[in-house]
Amino acid sequence: MKKTVLLILTSLVSFHLAAMEALTDSDLQQVEGQAGADLSLKLVLNQVNASDSYYATGNAYKFDSDTGGVCAKLEFCRLALSVNNRYVDAGGAANSVSGNKLWVVFKGIQGTINIQKLGLDGVDLVYRGIDAAGTPWIKPAIQLGFDATNPIQIRNFGFNALSIEKDEFTSQTNANGTVTENSSGATADKYGYLKKTIYDATTAANSFYDQGNETGFMGMRMNGNLALQGKIMMFSCDTSSNKRC
Amino acid sequence: MTTLNYTVKFHKTVLASFIGLLISQSCLALEEMSDEKLSNTTGEGIALLPQDAYMVFRGVGVNETATQLLDRTKDTGSINYIPVGPLSLTAADTNKNNSIDSGDLAVGKADLFLYGLALSKANDADPNDINERVGMLKNTSGVATAINAIKSWGTATNPWILKVDTMNAVPTFTPDIAGGSKNTDTGKVTYLSLEAPAFETGTLDAEGSDAYKLKLGMWADAFVRNPNKKDGDPNQFQYGTSTGTRGNGTEITNRENRIRLQAIWNNFSLNGSKIQLFQTLDGASNTGGLSPFYNKTLGLAGVIRLNSGDASNLKLKSSDAITENNGTFSAWSTIHAGANSGLSTSSTGDCGNAGTGAFGTGTGCQYIVQNRSRTDSKTLTRTWSLPAEYQNRVLRLSTQETSDTNLLYTPALDTSGNAKAPTFAKDEGVFIYNLNTNLVLGSLYQPLILGSDGKNFSLEIARIPNKESIYKKIYTDYTGADSTYLGSTCNIYQCGTSTISGYQGNNATHSSISIGTVYSDDGGKTLKAYMGADAVGVSFGNLAQSRSATTTATGREVRYAQRQLNDYNWRQGYTCTWTGSCTTTTGSLKQWEYYTGTGWLIKDPQTKYPDTPTCSTGFLSGCTSPNSGTTPLYGSTANRTWSDSNLNGAAWRTVSNTAVDNFIGSGNGVTGATMSNNVAPIPTMSATPLNNLGSALIDGMLIQHMKITTKGL
Numbered sequence: 001m002k003k004t005v006l007l008i009l010t011s012l013v014s015f016h017l018a019a020m021e022a023l024t025d026s027d028l029q030q031v032e033g034q035a036g037a038d039l040s041l042k043l044v045l046n047q048v049n050a051s052d053s054y055y056a057t058g059n060a061y062k063f064d065s066d067t068g069g070v071c072a073k074l075e076f077c078r079l080a081l082s083v084n085n086r087y088v089d090a091g092g093a094a095n096s097v098s099g100n101k102l103w104v105v106f107k108g109i110q111g112t113i114n115i116q117k118l119g120l121d122g123v124d125l126v127y128r129g130i131d132a133a134g135t136p137w138i139k140p141a142i143q144l145g146f147d148a149t150n151p152i153q154i155r156n157f158g159f160n161a162l163s164i165e166k167d168e169f170t171s172q173t174n175a176n177g178t179v180t181e182n183s184s185g186a187t188a189d190k191y192g193y194l195k196k197t198i199y200d201a202t203t204a205a206n207s208f209y210d211q212g213n214e215t216g217f218m219g220m221r222m223n224g225n226l227a228l229q230g231k232i233m234m235f236s237c238d239t240s241s242n243k244r245c
Numbered sequence: 246m247t248t249l250n251y252t253v254k255f256h257k258t259v260l261a262s263f264i265g266l267l268i269s270q271s272c273l274a275l276e277e278m279s280d281e282k283l284s285n286t287t288g289e290g291i292a293l294l295p296q297d298a299y300m301v302f303r304g305v306g307v308n309e310t311a312t313q314l315l316d317r318t319k320d321t322g323s324i325n326y327i328p329v330g331p332l333s334l335t336a337a338d339t340n341k342n343n344s345i346d347s348g349d350l351a352v353g354k355a356d357l358f359l360y361g362l363a364l365s366k367a368n369d370a371d372p373n374d375i376n377e378r379v380g381m382l383k384n385t386s387g388v389a390t391a392i393n394a395i396k397s398w399g400t401a402t403n404p405w406i407l408k409v410d411t412m413n414a415v416p417t418f419t420p421d422i423a424g425g426s427k428n429t430d431t432g433k434v435t436y437l438s439l440e441a442p443a444f445e446t447g448t449l450d451a452e453g454s455d456a457y458k459l460k461l462g463m464w465a466d467a468f469v470r471n472p473n474k475k476d477g478d479p480n481q482f483q484y485g486t487s488t489g490t491r492g493n494g495t496e497i498t499n500r501e502n503r504i505r506l507q508a509i510w511n512n513f514s515l516n517g518s519k520i521q522l523f524q525t526l527d528g529a530s531n532t533g534g535l536s537p538f539y540n541k542t543l544g545l546a547g548v549i550r551l552n553s554g555d556a557s558n559l560k561l562k563s564s565d566a567i568t569e570n571n572g573t574f575s576a577w578s579t580i581h582a583g584a585n586s587g588l589s590t591s592s593t594g595d596c597g598n599a600g601t602g603a604f605g606t607g608t609g610c611q612y613i614v615q616n617r618s619r620t621d622s623k624t625l626t627r628t629w630s631l632p633a634e635y636q637n638r639v640l641r642l643s644t645q646e647t648s649d650t651n652l653l654y655t656p657a658l659d660t661s662g663n664a665k666a667p668t669f670a671k672d673e674g675v676f677i678y679n680l681n682t683n684l685v686l687g688s689l690y691q692p693l694i695l696g697s698d699g700k701n702f703s704l705e706i707a708r709i710p711n712k713e714s715i716y717k718k719i720y721t722d723y724t725g726a727d728s729t730y731l732g733s734t735c736n737i738y739q740c741g742t743s744t745i746s747g748y749q750g751n752n753a754t755h756s757s758i759s760i761g762t763v764y765s766d767d768g769g770k771t772l773k774a775y776m777g778a779d780a781v782g783v784s785f786g787n788l789a790q791s792r793s794a795t796t797t798a799t800g801r802e803v804r805y806a807q808r809q810l811n812d813y814n815w816r817q818g819y820t821c822t823w824t825g826s827c828t829t830t831t832g833s834l835k836q837w838e839y840y841t842g843t844g845w846l847i848k849d850p851q852t853k854y855p856d857t858p859t860c861s862t863g864f865l866s867g868c869t870s871p872n873s874g875t876t877p878l879y880g881s882t883a884n885r886t887w888s889d890s891n892l893n894g895a896a897w898r899t900v901s902n903t904a905v906d907n908f909i910g911s912g913n914g915v916t917g918a919t920m921s922n923n924v925a926p927i928p929t930m931s932a933t934p935l936n937n938l939g940s941a942l943i944d945g946m947l948i949q950h951m952k953i954t955t956k957g958l
Binding site: 083084085086088092096097100104116125127128139141146148149153161164173203205206207208210213214215216218219222223224227228229230231232233234235236237242243245 | 292306472744
């Protein structure tokens with residue numbers, strides 16, 4: 001089956017690229033859309049997936065941070081983003097050319113997301129033309145369908161702490177837009193996104209609650225069944241069909 | 246463990262046609278294109294069109310049927326915002342002695358649980374719609390039959406658009422030289438833009454009209470967390486004692502450290518909104534209030550339009566209903582007994598009713614007066630209502646729960662498998678009617694950027710550079726005299742200029758926020774808040790309501806018995822002098838005559854004496870006739886005696902009598918007044934409900950420079 005699909009795909013793609021023949025709307029209308037594909041997608045990120053039985057309980061989805069777990073080293077279970085040209089000087093002044101690079105770090109990122117059913121179909125959309133008369137014509141579209149009775153299961157999805165971190169070494173943006181890191185000899189923990197700082201009895205003397213947790217300012221966790229109903233049509237948009245494009 | 250599983254189930258599908266569609270997306274207009282043509286292509290995008298859509302975040306559990314999805318007590322899918330990090334000294338040191346000790350009040354960080362986030366379509370036909378987090382279709386018995394889905398969020402002609410485009414000649418941040426030449430540096434900005442369907446002008450396209458009737462609902466629990474307890478501790482939300490100490494010791498159980506909140510926004514649209522992502526240009530330095538941090542980084546710009554619709558006709562209607570309640574009369578009560586010249590209920594006095602000699606004849610002796618009273622009430626019920634199309638255009642925030650649960654309960658921590666969302670009271674809370682929010686957050690010329698000092702996080706809308714080619718694109722000349730100023734305000738009526746007929750633009754530069762009855766008298770350029778008593782805006786509690794006011798008043802009727810002096814005269818003596826001058830002595834018989842209802846009657850009348858004869862004088866001699874009886878004579882006791890139970894032949898009268906009115910004073914009533922109608926005055930009442938705070942408006946708001954920074958991280 002897979003090979004067949006690949007073959008069909010390849011042939012179509014090559015057809016499309018190689019022989020650009022005009023495909024009229026009436027040609028397209030003759031393509032009969034039949035039942036499409038149902039997709040399901042399950043993502044388990046940094047969690048102990050102890051129970052795989054229909055996700056009925058919310059207890060199995062635990063952050064896999066115990067000894068031997070994938071997140072035994074907390075600093076490797078993160079998502080870090082650095083926006084272009086965000087640096088600070090040694091004095092803490094903002095700079096957009098060089099300095100210690102800044103990172104937004106989502107610490108302890110984890111979660112299970114199970115999209116049970118995502119319908120994928122091709123459909124025709126009736127589209128009013130942009131000519132003065134608004135002549136209707138038919139436009140083919142991809143249809144993504146969601147069914148509320150097969151909700152998207154979200155289990156302990158989120159992060160434990162959000163934090164701004166900076167590299168311990170400097171970087172600079174060159175004239176051509178590339179970035180040079182002056183990281184010679186720097187160990188892993190000198191990168192902003194790999195720094196491991198934990199609240200302890202000194203740094204969180206008045207908050208026993210925080211002691212032992214990674215530093216930051218806010219965490220987020222989602223749990224539930226996202227009942228999503230409806231369909232989303234995706235179709236091409238260009239200035240010849242819609243002036244807003 | 247990171248796993249990614251996916252399955253693709255192909256039905257007996259025509260896969261080929263499907264993929265064919267997929268691939269032909271971007272080349273639908275399959276005409277031959279030259280390389281030259283292709284290189285000129287700038288704007289291309291993907292159109293998105295959600296249909297028959299709704300979303301609700303349900304609690305963890307097995308899949309539910311469509312019927313089960315109608316149960317709102319299972320809207321317990323949660324987004325938990327977890328507090329991280331200890332409180333700063335500034336926040337925790339409430340007694341300001343520079344240390345955290347037992348003298349400080351219990352302050353803690355909050356755990357916030359957002360539940361049941363839902364997006365659907367409002368249902369005006371549902372009288373309970375303002376209390377439904379998810380729009381429901383109901384049968385005639387009011388039982389929900391289905392969730393009200395958004396039929397089409399936009400149309401194929403006016404869809405959501407995700408596109409990449411380029412704007413040429415965007416001015417850099419480099420300012421003009423003070424007193425010198427204008428800086429004309431420009432650059433190209435390529436941006437990724439997500440646009441909601443455009444805001445239509447004129448008659449809405451019925452197909453996409455659901456986009457203007459969105460409903461957003463959610464509810465939340467927030468707790469103060471006890472910093473002395475680990476996450477998951479049974480007492481984690483029990484914090485603080487009644488004496489206000491930090492709670493290092495025993496915490497009081499079930500201390501009310503929770504707030505429940507429900508938020509429902511009915512009948513709003515996102516149309517006309519857009520968000521742009523791009524790389525900023527450069528040219529900013531540490532001069533002119535700018536920051537080099539603006540240069541060459543991720544820039545954001547957005548027009549956030551959350552509109553409920555035109556509210557110029559949103560006027561509170563009121564109707565009055567008056568109900569009258571007439572009381573019953575009291576028994577007649579004597580206020581003057583007719584025995585004294587002054588007002589007195591005594592049966593004795595200076596009238597001499599029981600005597601035989603001279604008697605008083607003052608006003609008080611002529612009347613016996615009684616009155617009776619009746620207390621009436623009048624109730625005014627004023628009922629206010631909103632025009633039908635406006636009654637559900639409300640953003641409502643409420644906290645009152647009617648399904649009382651334990652004060653420290655929240656579904657996210659309920660492991661029983663039977664977690665339940667609360668039910669909230671229907672008419673409680675803040676009602677924000679017809680909220681139109683049109684926020685312009687930056688532009689390609691004035692981006693919103695992200696910044697940091699290495700620990701704290703900041704959002705900054707760049708300061709408008711002192712550069713003519715930028716500020717003339719942003720500032721507004723409200724007089725219209727200088728057309729080189731291109732700025733304008735985004736509101737419900739307009740949002741910049743549009744090149745496509747039938748749609749509003751999305752390139753305005755100033756923001757506006759209006760609540761309630763707001764109109765424009767200059768074609769949409771500026772807004773005005775309507776200030777009449779029937780203006781609608783913010784209110785605590787539902788404005789559609791009734792209020793009653795009642796007045797009471799006591800009215801009196803007066804009746805009286807009347808008698809008057811009858812003075813019979815006769816010639817009692819006659820004397821002439823020798824000069825011929827004669828004197829007659831007139832005899833007088835004084836008696837009471839009583840008004841019987843038809844005429845005057847003397848009770849027990851006495852007979853007067855006959856006239857004495859006249860006499861004739863002789864020469865130089867007078868004459869005297871013999872006296873006829875004695876004078877004066879007075880009526881008998883029987884003639885004089887009367888009381889309210891024995892009127893002595895008189896009858897009660899009610900005709901108007903000024904003498905009686907003056908005698909008894911107005912406090913005892915007025916003669917001649919008969920109470921056929923309700924005497925209570927019409928109650929006065931405020932023209933508008935007392936919880937109506939009226940309309941509100943922020944218009945023409947330009948963000949010159951804004952920076953929001955976290956502190957103390």
